[in-house]
Each structure stands twice: as C-alpha cells, then as structure tokens.
Amino acid sequence: MTRRLLLSYVGLAALVLLSLEIPLGIVNSRTERARIIQAADAQADAVAAYTELSLTAGRPGAVTERAARCARRVGGQVVVVGAGGGVLAAAPGPPPAQPQDMAALRDLRAALRGRPATDVRVSWLGGVSHLSVSRPVGSGAAHGAVRITLPTEAVNARILRVWLLLALAGPAVLAVTVAVAFAFARWAGRPIRRLEEAAHRLADGGPVPGVLVRSGPPEVRSLAAAFNTTAARLQHLLASQRAFAGEASHQLRTPLAALRLRLENLEPAVARRARPSLAAAVTETDRLARMIEDLLAMARLEEDSVLSGPVDIGAVCAERHRTWQPLFAREDVSLVLFAGSVGPVLALPGAVEQILDNLLSNALRASPAGSTVTMELRLHTPAHRPPRDSRPCWADLHVTDEGPGMTADQRDRAFDRFWRAPGAPKGGAGLGLSLVQRLACASGGEVALREAPTGGVDAVVRLLSAGPSGAEPCPGKAGRPGRGVSALPA
Numbered sequence: 001m002t003r004r005l006l007l008s009y010v011g012l013a014a015l016v017l018l019s020l021e022i023p024l025g026i027v028n029s030r031t032e033r034a035r036i037i038q039a040a041d042a043q044a045d046a047v048a049a050y051t052e053l054s055l056t057a058g059r060p061g062a063v064t065e066r067a068a069r070c071a072r073r074v075g076g077q078v079v080v081v082g083a084g085g086g087v088l089a090a091a092p093g094p095p096p097a098q099p100q101d102m103a104a105l106r107d108l109r110a111a112l113r114g115r116p117a118t119d120v121r122v123s124w125l126g127g128v129s130h131l132s133v134s135r136p137v138g139s140g141a142a143h144g145a146v147r148i149t150l151p152t153e154a155v156n157a158r159i160l161r162v163w164l165l166l167a168l169a170g171p172a173v174l175a176v177t178v179a180v181a182f183a184f185a186r187w188a189g190r191p192i193r194r195l196e197e198a199a200h201r202l203a204d205g206g207p208v209p210g211v212l213v214r215s216g217p218p219e220v221r222s223l224a225a226a227f228n229t230t231a232a233r234l235q236h237l238l239a240s241q242r243a244f245a246g247e248a249s250h251q252l253r254t255p256l257a258a259l260r261l262r263l264e265n266l267e268p269a270v271a272r273r274a275r276p277s278l279a280a281a282v283t284e285t286d287r288l289a290r291m292i293e294d295l296l297a298m299a300r301l302e303e304d305s306v307l308s309g310p311v312d313i314g315a316v317c318a319e320r321h322r323t324w325q326p327l328f329a330r331e332d333v334s335l336v337l338f339a340g341s342v343g344p345v346l347a348l349p350g351a352v353e354q355i356l357d358n359l360l361s362n363a364l365r366a367s368p369a370g371s372t373v374t375m376e377l378r379l380h381t382p383a384h385r386p387p388r389d390s391r392p393c394w395a396d397l398h399v400t401d402e403g404p405g406m407t408a409d410q411r412d413r414a415f416d417r418f419w420r421a422p423g424a425p426k427g428g429a430g431l432g433l434s435l436v437q438r439l440a441c442a443s444g445g446e447v448a449l450r451e452a453p454t455g456g457v458d459a460v461v462r463l464l465s466a467g468p469s470g471a472e473p474c475p476g477k478a479g480r481p482g483r484g485v486s487a488l489p490a
Contacts, residue, residue, distance in 0.1 A: 009181035111145035366403030
C-alpha cells in the first residue's frame, strides 16, 4: 500500500510539474522574444526619425554619429541606406554586405518602399536565432531605410538559463514530494499493516489481541474497530466449537458404549424370534457411534489451523495395508498394495491415515467375496514445468475396488454429507467421502471418483509432492483447489 500511495503521489506531482514548467518555459521564451523585438523596433524608429531630421537639415555626418551611439546601446549592427540603396552610415564597422547586396535584402526592400519589416527566425528552444528590424526614413516616399541587426546569443542564454532552472527545480520539487509522500504513506499505511499482521495471526489460529489504531484516516480506524469485533466473535465461536467437540466426544461415547453393552447383555434374555431385531439395534448403535466419530472429526478439521507438512505416503500406505489386511481376509477380499517411490507429500498431520481408512472401509463394504481391492501410488507430472526441474509435482493415491460401481451422477453426489448410494451396504453414515474430500482439500490436494476398469470405483487422491526441503511444493500448479469434486486429468 505504501508503494502504491507513493507512486500515485509522485506521478501526480510529476504531471503537475510538467503541466506548469513546460508552459512557463514557452511563455518565458516568447516574452524574451517580444521584449527584444520591441527594443529593436524602438531604436530603429528613433534612428529613422533622427536620420530624416539630419538629412533635411543637411547634416549627413550626424547620421554616422547617431548610428554609432545606437549600435553601442543595443550591442548590434546599425546600417543606414539612402533611397537608392547606398550605405549612408554603418556601425560599429563596415556593412555586412556590399551596397548592391544590401538593397537586395527583403526587409530593406520593404522599408525602402515605406513598409516597416522585421525578420525573425526561431530556434528549437523558442528563442530568437536571427533578428533584423528595418524602418523607412520619412513617411510616404521613403528617403532611405534603417536596418538594425541584433545578436541573439544573450537572449538565447537567458532562455536557456530559465529552461535549466526549470529542469533543476522539477527534480528538487519531486524529491521534496517523495519525502512528504513517503511520510504520509507510512502514516496512512501503518494501521493497514497492523491489521494485515493481525489477520495473518487470526488465519494461523493464533491469539489476536485488539488492534489499537489511534492514528491514520478515519476509515482505517473504523475498519480496525470492525476487525477487532469480528476477530473477537470469531475466536469466541472457535473456542465454543472446540469446547463442544471436546466435550461431545466424551459425553456421547460413554452412553453409546453403555447402550451397546446393555443390548449385548440382553441377548440371552431375548427370545429367538426377537434376536434379529436386537442385532439390528446393535448395528444401528455401531452406525451411530461411527457417525458421531465422523462428525467430531469434521468439526475438529474445520476448526483446526494446522499447516500441511511433509508426510511419507509410502510408509503410511504400507502401515494401513498391514492394519486392514486381516479385516479384508476375514471378508474373503484381497488387499493389494503397489507402492512406488513417490517421495513425501504435503498433507495435514494424520490426514493420509484418515483418508485411507475411509476409502478402504468403503471399498470393503462394496467389494464382493473373492474380489480384490488395490492400493496404488503413482507419480503425476504436469505437461508444462521448468525444463531443469526433474521433481514430480503430484502424487496420486488410487484405491480401486471391484464392486458394483457408481453412475456418473452418483459419483458427483458421493461427497455430499449423509448421502448414500441406493442399494449401498448397511453400516455407512454417508460422511466418509465428505471427510476424505475435506482432508484432501485442507492438505492442498484434490479428490475424485472415477469408473474403474474392473467395473467398480477408482478413488483418486492427488496430493502435492514436497520439495527437497520438505516444505516447498514443486512448480506446475499453484494455489489450492476449491471445495467440491475436482475432475482430475488422467
């Protein structure tokens, strides 16, 4: 923000300076030009009037003396010619051209015909590069003409000095503007920086004390007050949710466990024809317990602010394979693991274990006896990535079953909470895939369900590969995917 404010202030100041200095320099050049032309006109009129009086009085020698005094006064060349173009007087030296050439000058020809003339040529700076003024001697039929040629070096020097002064004043004013603008931008941006730091602490889950903003614009102070109120309410809600999750996990497990124990103890006293209903009640109790565990896990995930870190997904897959294999063998379902060397991935602590447990539980319920469930790790490298970067950017975890599978619409809805496919085996709560999606997205990855070649479901979890330092993902895909089911490319 400070940089943007500074650039805007300096840009505006530069625009104002250019809008003022350039017209000022042009006006100064025109003023200097008009001043020297007016001075030359006045001197030429005075010399022409004096020459007319001197010629009328029969004193042509006075014309030379007058021309010399005028030349010294203006610092230029003064030439007086007669009606035929002959030179009557020239000062401070001989005329710049021969008599026949003098009469050929355009301004002198005009003056000999009784019309005053001025010859001005303007240089690129706007100053006068050449100036000559000619005036007729007498009115009506001219008795001669006076031509004054002025050197323009002094005028050009004065104009150049003004342009240089303007050129030096501009950076000086800009430097002062930068200093003042930087101080103001820092003053205006300091509360914003405090709010930004507090927002980062709030996003990281840390305690956020009230942001004290007693300076800065009124809008920023109002924003700080609103942020303090929002942060306090959010922290209170998070604390309440955390307390609820912790208390509910203890308060609900105990009565459910007691209820299941009482139902099991009732089995000897229940008639044989009522035992299927008792078994169904025990099953529903187990389902309710799993549902509560999933809900509490999702509540803890939504409130948790743990950052992703490197996880050895190959070791996790091997450990979960050993854990689940006896359960699969009891149901006469084979569990096969193909774990290639994919390296560590970025994931929340414990997220990969929960993802695998939910996917394997779903696969086991959907798999018929004698079928196979496959766990496989694959590398996925984007097509567009730096040529010298040989690291894989993604690791794909596939859990494939040979069950009845799902239609495309069912696969799209499978991540909704409490949704269960028609004809799905009993015992599920409809929260497992929703929890898998939240864990994958919170870890910076994606999840999708595909149709398996064997007719079942291929659940694909894609996670970012960890960099060499274990904390930096490979290039190729930036940012986190949004919530919802992602259509992962094959």
